[in-house]
Amino acid sequence: MTEAAVNIEPEFEEVSLSEGSQRQRSSSDSIACRICQSATEKSRLISPCLCKGSLRYVHRDCLEHWLSRSGLTHCELCLHRFQTYTTLRYGCMESLCVWYRHPGNRGLLVSDALIYAVLSFICFILTMICILVLRFQSTHRNTLQETLASTAVVCFLLLVLIVYLTNLFVLAKDHIIPWYRWWRASRRIRLSEITLEESSGSSLVV
Ligand SMILES: [Zn+2]
Ligand SMILES: [Zn+2]
Numbered sequence: 765m766t767e768a769a770v771n772i773e774p775e776f777e778e779v780s781l782s783e784g785s786q787r788q789r790s791s792s793d794s795i796a797c798r799i800c801q802s803a804t805e806k807s808r809l810i811s812p813c814l815c816k817g818s819l820r821y822v823h824r825d826c827l828e829h830w831l832s833r834s835g836l837t838h839c840e841l842c843l844h845r846f847q848t849y850t851t852l853r854y855g856c857m858e859s860l861c862v863w864y865r866h867p868g869n870r871g872l873l874v875s876d877a878l879i880y881a882v883l884s885f886i887c888f889i890l891t892m893i894c895i896l897v898l899r900f901q902s903t904h905r906n907t908l909q910e911t912l913a914s915t916a917v918v919c920f921l922l923l924v925l926i927v928y929l930t931n932l933f934v935l936a937k938d939h940i941i942p943w944y945r946w947w948r949a950s951r952r953i954r955l956s957e958i959t960l961e962e963s964s965g966s967s968l969v970v
Contacts, residue, residue: 795809795818796821797809797821797823798818798820799823799827799829800823800826804821806821808823809821809822809823810823810824810827810955810960812827812839812844812846812955812959812960813844814839814844815841815842815844819841824955828952828955831846831953832953835953846955847955847956847958847959848954848956848959849953849954850951850952850953850954851952851954852947852950852952853950854947854950856947859943859946859947859950863943863946863947872938872939876938879931880932880935883931887924887928890921891925894918894921894924895921898914898918901913901917902914
């Protein structure tokens with residue numbers, strides 16, 4: 765299965781806390797989020813760490829996005845550790861859409877769907893042939909030889925169905941297992957209520 769598919773991530777501009785703060789220093793003294801740089805009302809910003817001045821303000825969504833992207837749970841500048849928890853990044857159906865939006869996974873799905881269609885067609889034709897042979901033999905089953913022939917046809921039909929279902933299972937497994945592992949491992953880091961309460965309290969002091 766595709767190794768590259770594990771690296772599926774939504775596209776967005778990656779800005780580190782330190783890069784954002786560099787831009788912040790060069791801007792005016794209006795209050796802006798230190799990650800996305802957009803000037804915002806102070807009530808919509810939080811100051812969840814020990815950074816001082818204009819560097820202390822950040823959107824909650826921007827910070828959670830940055831934490832999820834970087835995998836860190838502390839501020840890059842003051843090293844303050846945030847109280848966090850993780851949630852799944854995507855719901856089940858959303859994760860399937862994101863998974864198959866990836867060209868490698870989509871290509872594999874198309875090729876496996878073609879294989880599945882061919883196998884289904886072959887299995888259908890063989891099953892119909894076996895059924896016709898059995899119906900013909902049921903009207904002429906007089907000798908031991910014909911009875912044995914009917915038994916052989918039934919065994920062949922069972923073998924065809926077992927091979928078909930086994931291939932179907934393998935094809936499905938090759939898709940389901942990598943997607944499921946990626947889906948469960950794709951997590952979003954969230955700030956806990958404790959961190960948010962602390963940040964709102966410290967904002968009021970300024
Ligand atoms: Zn922001
Ligand atoms: Zn900080």
